[in-house]
Amino acid sequence: MIARFDYHVPASLDEACALKKEYGNTGIVVAGGSDVYAKMHLGDHLYDHVIDIKKIEDMQGIRWSETEGLSLGAAVTHHEIERHPVIKERYDVLVQGVRTIGSLQVRNRGTIGGNICTAAPSADGIGPLLVLDASCVIHGLGGERTVPLKDFFTGPKQTVLADDEVLVRVTVPTPAPSYGGAYFKYGRRNAMEIALLGISVYLEVADDGKTCSAMRIALGTSAPIPIRAQKTEAYYIGKDLSDRQVVEAASSIILEDASPRNSWRADGEFRRSLLKLLVPRTVRTAYGALTRE
Amino acid sequence: MSEYTVIGKPALRKDSHDKVTGSAQFCADITLTGMLHGAVLRSKVPHGIIKSIDVSAAKEAEGVRAVVTGEEVPYRLGRSIMDQTFLAIDKVRHEGEPIALVAADTLEQAYAAVRMIKVDIEPLPAVNDVLEAMKPESALVHDRLEDYWHVDTIRPVNGTNIYDHFTLRKGDVDKAFAEADVIVENEYDCAILHHAAIENHLAIAKVDGSGKITVWSPAQSPYYIRGELSRALKVPENKIRVIVPPIGGGFGGKLEARAEQLAIALAMKTHGRPVKVAFSREEDFLAGTVRAGVHFKMRTAARKDGKILAVESTNWWDSGAYSTISPTVTLKANVILAGPYEVDNVKMDGYCVATNKQLGTAQRGFGVAEASYAHEQQMDAVAKALGMDPYELRMKNVMVDGCKGHTGEKMFAVGIKECLKEAAEGLGWEGHPTSWITEDGKIRGRGLGTFMKFTGTPSYTSATIKLNFDGSAVVSYSTTELGQGVGIVIPQIVAEELGIPLELISTVQVDTDHTPLDKTTTSSRATYHLGNATIKAAEDARRQICQWVAFKWKTPVERIEFKKGGIIVQLDEQGKPTGKQARMDELAKNGLIKNGEPILGYGSYETTNIWHKPDPETYQTERLTAMWFFGANAAEVEIDPDTAKIRVVKVVAAHDIGKTLNPLGCLQQVEGGVIMGIGNTLLEEFIHRDGYLMNGNMVDFKIPTSMDSDVEIEMRLIESSPHPEGPYGAKGIGEPAMCATQSAVASAVAHALGVPVVHVPIKGEHILAACRKRLEEANDR
């Protein structure tokens, strides 16, 4: 059962930031609450103050234009994302990712901002945004700043957000007209599952239709924070992605990028074997999904 | 045309509407006047000595009305061994064991007060593993097991962790092994599982001025709980009343008292105010009940032609901190551990073992699904060793009517052969490979699983049928509705026997002060036992009806005939119909029984007379049980060789049902059973580290979601072996529905990969290497 707390509903960003700063460790920002309340529900007295930001205007809505790209309000739910026509068409890898989160009920509650700020290595929304080169728009009492998502995570479940800062929006540039994207989640169940491995791939090819000209790979649950697999990415540049053996050869490099743990949830050795098999496979899937004009 | 009007026809459960619309009032929905809320202080360590408990702050806390510690309620519980107290007294034996209780005006206050209790526990090494627990140097969960009161059919051993050592001896196993052409030997493991019913354990208790205790609880077997509480509290049974609201699932987990004794302990101190104690999901994982884990050592001897000569096993059941009914699980699994096959030489040693883990108890099948997995893996291994088709090997050995069972009894109504044939046929077994690679590079496999299982005997139950003057009827009994469908099958029987329309028959909330005696709702026994009792109650009602009608029609009762379909006919002296008749389904119109002598039919059924006590050493007997169940599943699986993830594509489930009373009910049982079986085989397990449960929540303990249940299920009901003593020939389906799924799926995986499955659940870790190897072999070819 949840211990008692005071509930605050700030109307503006500044108000939210002030409350966050005021209450420090005794308070918690909440959006959908699917992480926060789940934790509080276990009964320990964690916070005296809950600061509910999900109604703040600046954090709402999905905006898109060809030139500006995509802008997601931090309070946008996973379900809003997965059914958005433009995101479905242009940012399919993001839909693939958020679609695997929990269940429909969880996706109706959980927000993209909450997913990012929880900073779990297993978050299914983060990997796709990493490979789409997303950035975080952050608001603090001193004003606004923008941080690339890949620099947002500073340690296990830790972010660059200062005491007085909240995430306002996530911006995603317009991807190349022709690219391939794929998300692969390994879990034991097909729903209500924390990823034991999450692989996101974004790739572009040269005019010949097969030589890799851009490659971005993000790995979930493979390190203490969500990471980009930079050595593996570098390997692929200039390679012929239509050659299965060439694609699969990356399996010898992938463990230079990733360091999955041994835990009671899954054996480390098993996770490493899966990475070696599944990263090339996800690259193949992304290559197969290339949008050709 | 069928000889029956209602029996054998699909009928919708009477509780469907309430449950689908949410109007059913479960125990959690009940609030009584003046009701207090209880909370439980639980052990954070799996094993330890309680040095001190300080409840002084909790007693003074706001809203608190009662605080209870173990010494105040030293009552003992335990169906097999009375090894459990209401609350831990000197020692805690598992993580989550209750230590102290608080009742307060609000739940918040109760929780807050529980947090103020200080306990000092000196940790002891945890007994974490059954095989370790068996070693002489192991720490002991209970110091002197023999000193507790225990039933005389089990054998606890002092100075060990053995709750019971079950033995079965038939024929001469050593000789058979010496003469065998092949011997296969393997070890198998099944993890601990949780029942994970949608409703957690909970209870409300009230003790009134006369000392009468009333308990509201979703007890599977209210009379069993009443008996336990009466023995524990030394209170006569009429002073304990158990009322059962609709139950949110049990699967065996609601057999044991879990929240009842805690609510009572508090209610004894609240001066008549009722107290509700409701487990959270986390508490349910830690302190509800589980299906015991088990480790099997199996040896099977066969002749070149495929004849199974002998089966031998030693097995250890991880029954946890208190024994509950787990010796019965060990027994029931060992009796059938040679499978539904004719085997002349059988030797079984089953150990029911104490560890510092959750309480092992019955789960849908009493150990049969686990045993079936072990014996079916053995059958596949024998088939492989002999180069025989796994189906042929099984067909060659299956039991038939008149054969001698593992307990030495003469078997009858044995439908396993037809089941196996139908299951295999449903999958298109003949001429099809058992392992192949699909075009998109997936590994497919097919497998078979069979089982046999018996219902607990001796047993008893009873029913009454109250006929209303308008022709509607109320049938009452104390078998509970757990989702198995008793609440529709019994009205169907009443409708069939009395000719009353099904929609005019209602059932009664089970309440030990009002509804008639019943042993338990377990063991797939309700249709058979309660069905027979209901037929007798209907007979009794018919006799009373005829008597009344005779009086009304001024006719000697011998000349009143109650015909099938509920037509009451007047006969003349020659025994021919006079033309005067009345219909049971028109009682409202014809007023035949209106203001007459009230009609209350009573019927009971019990099976002591057919039961012969087995020899304690050999477990041989003339007749062990009222009823044997048989069945077979055939399964096809697909494995992704890159992830080692297994998808069950199709299961054909064939069951020796005897006679189908409600095909819709059977389908619901089979679908649920197959999916539950798949969950058991592929997903569910308790993960412990040093006695601590790592995954006691619904995210980390993985029961199949609807997204994991995309399997084609084909049910085949076999009616070729009706039970001569069953109602209309019926047996049971509740537990059988899942007994052969684990074995069939494991068999399919073993075939797909060409290696035995030695651990359930089957996880990626266990089989990824085998998947890669299987793929390489295929590529080499």
Ligand SMILES: Cc1cc2nc3c(=O)[nH]c(=O)nc-3n(C[C@H](O)[C@H](O)[C@H](O)COP(=O)(O)OP(=O)(O)OC[C@H]3O[C@@H](n4cnc5c(N)ncnc54)[C@H](O)[C@@H]3O)c2cc1C
């Ligand atoms: C049953 C269940 C299943 C789940 N399954 C998955 C899954 O499959 N995959 C997955 O990735 N996640 C899963 N989750 C986790 C969770 O649903 C997601 O991470 C979700 O996106 C969190 O969003 P929220 O709005 O509910 O976050 P909240 O719980 O409201 O907040 C989460 C964290 O983010 C902080 N926060 C939120 N918004 C802001 C902001 N704008 N600025 C600063 N800080 C902020 C909060 O302070 C908190 O620390 C699951 C959760 C549950 C309960």
